Amino acid sequence: xxxxxxxxxxxxxxxLQSHFNAGISADEIEQVFHLKRAQPTLTAxxxxxxxxxxGVLIRLLVLRxxxxxxxxxAFSRADINLKLSYLVAESLETVLMxxxxxxxxxxxxxxxxxxxxxMARNVLSALDTLLSMGKADDEAEMGFLLxxxxxxxxxxxxxxxxxxxxxxxxxxxxEEFRDAIASGSEFKLRTSQAKWHMACDWVEKGSLILRAxxxxxxxxxxxxxxxxxxxxxxxxxxxxxxxxxxxxxQIERQRVHLGQSGLSTTDVxxxxxxxxxxxxxxxxxxxxxxxxxxxxxAEMIDVAETELLAERNAAVAxxxxxxxxxxxxxxxxxxxxxxELDDWLARLxxxxxxxxxxxxxxxxPKSIPIQDSLLPASFAVASYRASLLPLLGDASEAxxxxxxxxxxxxxxxxxxxxxxxxxxxxxxxxxxxxxxxxDLESAPDDE
Numbered sequence: 001x002x003x004x005x006x007x008x009x010x011x012x013x014x015x016l017q018s019h020f021n022a023g024i025s026a027d028e029i030e031q032v033f034h035l036k037r038a039q040p041t042l043t044a045x046x047x048x049x050x051x052x053x054x055g056v057l058i059r060l061l062v063l064r065x066x067x068x069x070x071x072x073x074a075f076s077r078a079d080i081n082l083k084l085s086y087l088v089a090e091s092l093e094t095v096l097m098x099x100x101x102x103x104x105x106x107x108x109x110x111x112x113x114x115x116x117x118x119m120a121r122n123v124l125s126a127l128d129t130l131l132s133m134g135k136a137d138d139e140a141e142m143g144f145l146l147x148x149x150x151x152x153x154x155x156x157x158x159x160x161x162x163x164x165x166x167x168x169x170x171x172x173x174x175e176e177f178r179d180a181i182a183s184g185s186e187f188k189l190r191t192s193q194a195k196w197h198m199a200c201d202w203v204e205k206g207s208l209i210l211r212a213x214x215x216x217x218x219x220x221x222x223x224x225x226x227x228x229x230x231x232x233x234x235x236x237x238x239x240x241x242x243x244x245x246x247x248x249x250q251i252e253r254q255r256v257h258l259g260q261s262g263l264s265t266t267d268v269x270x271x272x273x274x275x276x277x278x279x280x281x282x283x284x285x286x287x288x289x290x291x292x293x294x295x296x297x298a299e300m301i302d303v304a305e306t307e308l309l310a311e312r313n314a315a316v317a318x319x320x321x322x323x324x325x326x327x328x329x330x331x332x333x334x335x336x337x338x339x340e341l342d343d344w345l346a347r348l349x350x351x352x353x354x355x356x357x358x359x360x361x362x363x364x365p366k367s368i369p370i371q372d373s374l375l376p377a378s379f380a381v382a383s384y385r386a387s388l389l390p391l392l393g394d395a396s397e398a399x400x401x402x403x404x405x406x407x408x409x410x411x412x413x414x415x416x417x418x419x420x421x422x423x424x425x426x427x428x429x430x431x432x433x434x435x436x437x438x439d440l441e442s443a444p445d446d447e
């Protein structure tokens with residue numbers, strides 16, 4: 001029958017329909033139909049597991065204590081108080097009311113006794129199976145799923161959903177083992193291989209159940225297809241033995257041994273993993289904190305370049321050393337420049353002492369144009385002399401030692417204006433208008 005048309009009015013925010021897109025009816029989803037049909041069972045689980053973890057433990061404790069007593073089918077309130085005397089009366093009353101209101105405990109008003117309902121026993125049975133499988137050494141986590149399939153097959157009620165849950169777990173294990181093999185980690189491979197062996201044990205047990213399902217004439221086509229898919233998944237899982245062996249053999253060939261000690265890096269890592277706190281190994285072994293070294297991109301590039309050119313360098317080394325060559329001759333200009341500085345200093349010293357600059361009498365002028373002091377000379381020498389003129393009268397330079405300090409202590413003043421003068425010189429065409437003047441106040445007295 002077709003589903004009822006959706007209402008166009010407002011939908012309650014807490015209703016089931018509010019979680020579906022517009023135009024989609026919740027009743028059109030197949031899984032919703034199956035879940036609604038199991039609403040009483042879901043309500044029982046909700047009564048047990050709704051709320052905090054502490055409340056869940058107390059409810060399960062009370063229900064398990066009552067269900068475990070097989071000496072009687074009914075419990076008076078006095079019997080319950082005596083059996084659960086270690087609980088606070090208020091808490092026990094709250095739990096009993098919750099279990100009773102959700103159909104996990106039945107209250108017989110005529111006899112004034114409580115009874116554990118069949119629904120409660122079914123819920124506890126499922127939980128006990130899951131908890132017992134959790135305690136077992138089942139790293140593959142297939143025991144509970146396979147037990148459900150086996151139990152359902154024994155009573156003739158195996159469902160496609162139960163088979164799909166088992167198939168999904170087999171697919172998950174296959175992907176997990178493939179990731180471990182691709183990682184190249186020996187420890188992951190060893191752990192996954194142990195888990196694989198356990199999964200194979202369950203596969204061997206499950207093969208008998210699958211053969212019974214596929215040979216059952218009462219099973220429908222969907223059940224047969226799911227069982228066949230499980231068989232293919234089991235075959236893929238069993239075929240991974242060769243992959244594990246090849247990966248471990250590859251690691252064995254690449255294992256690094258520490259000298260002649262017989263120890264390998266695997267032994268060292270296993271020994272380190274056995275210690276919970278590795279920092280305690282350094283107590284008394286080092287006197288200062290360990291300084292970590294980080295590989296920056298610069299170091300990474302250097303290492304990569306070295307590895308890249310290793311073969312090329314080896315080929316060059318086989319050809320031998322290159323032939324020797326004479327070292328190129330170089331000319332040091334420093335002595336010539338120093339001689340030029342000394343000559344320039346001598347000329348200015350002569351001018352400061354009213355001497356010959358370039359050739360003056362005792363009644364010579366007290367200032368001269370700058371071109372008369374810089375020329376004649378080449379353009380390079382004239383430029384060098386001009387670069388030294390700002391040092392004249394520099395107090396900071398005069399406090400030092402050396403030729404430039406002597407130049408700064410001369411009683412000469414350099415002054416210039418922002419204009420040019422044309423010169424008749426083969427090396428210098430024009431020069432700024434400037435003069436060198438004697439500082440008569442600071443000049444030494446003539447002898």
